Amino acid sequence: MSNPPVIAAVDGSDHSLRALEWARTAALSRGTGLLVAHVLPDVSQLYAGRRSSLHDPNEPARFADPVGDYVRGVLEAAPALPPEVRYEALEGSVPEALRVIAAEAAPMMLVMGSRGRGGFATLLLGSNSRAVATTATCPVVVVPHADRDAPGGAPGGAPADGAPGTYSHGADPHGTAPPAAGASAGRVVLGLHAAETPEDVLLFAFAEAAARGTTVQVVSAYAVPPGPTLIVDSPFQVIPPEALADDGDAVPAEREMLRAQTERLAPLRSRYPQVPVEQAAVPGDAAGRLVDASRSAALVVVGRHHPRRRSLLMGSVANAVLQHAHGPVAVVPALHPDEDS
Template sequence: MSVSGLVVVGVDGSASGLGAVEIAAHEARLRGAGLRVVHAFFWPAMHVPLGRSPLGPPEGGIRNMVERLVAEAVERARAVEPDLDVSHVVMTGEPLTVLEAQSRDAELVVVGSRGMGGFVGLLVGSTAVHLAAHGRCPVLVARERTRREGAASADGPVDRQTDGPIVLGVDGSVAGERAVEFAFAEAAFRDAGLVALHAWTTWNAPLPAPPDPSEPYSAPPGGLAEEEQRLLHEALAGHQERYPGVKVEHRVLHGSTREALIEASRSAQLMVVGARGRGGFAGLLLGSVSQALLHHAHCPVAVVRGTLGPQ
């Protein structure tokens, strides 16, 4: 099988990491890309003994443990996508640093929402949050609630929801344009419908031009709602022509963006958002909406930064 791209998945031996491997394998097949399984091996940098203890079994030791967990991840990927070109690499370093470097050559990086170091009460791991903010390509976080009720146990393959739409959070910002492109491409890859959702309130809506300059803060009845409809239409302009096979539903809601997207994620197979929105502050690389979805969405979440270079 010839490949034309690369999907990277970070693994750490956790159940969340193995779930990410399955999703990453699926994404790689859809793209006709190869899959690279990556483990960040930070113990050598801490000068911790890697070999087995003289008092322990031959298969003991941190190095053997790492080899086993990477082999298990590769085996899981090939089990769900037998024809996939799968490679693996173990790199010394801190996970975020390693995966950020790997993202420079990848078209997608996939990670689990929590890893071996996750604390009870923390709904999403720090590596997932920081990578979504700093990765040089789109980052897909495999939320732990991707398994349907009544599905197989955690030891078996993840029961991915494949009959729901791709949900795209649209804010109309320039930074969100790459998220729109990614969502259309993903819907085409998956042969899925696309729900383009824009939520607004009177606090975050841009005011339309006043009909009477003498009353600069007035707006005609329904003017704000019409302006938000126009914003969504303009954000999607051109993409439908490039992806004529993708069926798009325009959904404009008056209410909280976070609540609307979290609710929409219940029936979605993937949520796509930009890293920063219209109200983002300089220096905050991951907006509050993106962070809320990483913590509370009911499906995998793809965060797409507006630029490839550093911000």
């Protein structure tokens, strides 16, 4: 594949087929290839190892691969396919096999379901999904199972009309050209810490919005000291950029957060002038706000962890959003960590 492909990790479960469909449409919108990867079941891996060790030419060269055959049939029934579709049957543990193929293929993203065939039905996030999202060298999109779809929303986080309390403006940095009605439906939601989020996370969110022809909603949280009048779960408090120059009625922390957002987003606005942007500064819990926003989002994009903390653990915000979001979540690592040092 000449361009970086989209990898879909499948195991034949309904959860992975939702991820496969999401990956198929993502590859189509980006005009790139689709690499369908699945880890062989234990019995097939044992057979492959036995045949290799015995060097027996009488043994059939091909072993049973029911998942690969089934997925091929599913894609053959799809209304459209990316320019190139390739299949890979992998050996080893699921997280390690997917981590290796992601490192080798250098994909645009790796897409997988939130749960596979194993585990308990009540799990919000499977161990394989968590492990891959925590260690992969590329962005990982986790598509939640159907039970987590927002009421009235489309499957897999497909577009749904707007979110109340959010100020929309077009690519104009002064917010003077609002988009047409419905332009923010199915938006890409970006969780942004203006001082810490790596540039790779912003680039991924804007590129995805450009490919989809939709809006980027940027959500940042600011700390609020506890007080008797604090309102829990209040709607987004948003100030348009043109209002930042006057006194306004917003709290200083909110105004400062919006200023920091505007400064950080300036290079992305120049690079993607066709992408409308919404800015939201919210008090308190960033993860909770992003989960709320996921009800009407096509995709929520978060950074994996602080770029300067060389930890293998996922950040608390990314972990919470993965656990509870109502639609697909992209966990993006710092792809060029040396540049963020």
